[in-house]
Amino acid sequence: MTRLARIDDVHRLDLGFFVRPAAETGTGQPRVETGTGQPRVETVYG
Numbered sequence: 001m002t003r004l005a006r007i008d009d010v011h012r013l014d015l016g017f018f019v020r021p022a023a024e025t026g027t028g029q030p031r032v033e034t035g036t037g038q039p040r041v042e043t044v045y046g
Contacts, residue, residue: 015035025031 017032017034020031020033022028022030
């Protein structure tokens, strides 16, 4: 039998943060974003 999770059963993982450069935000300003734990490559530099 499956039971619903209680709020006490749920924990937030601190996966850090990163600063997205202004050139990538579309607003002209850098933006701080939280880490999701899922690596994502948008641009290959080099």
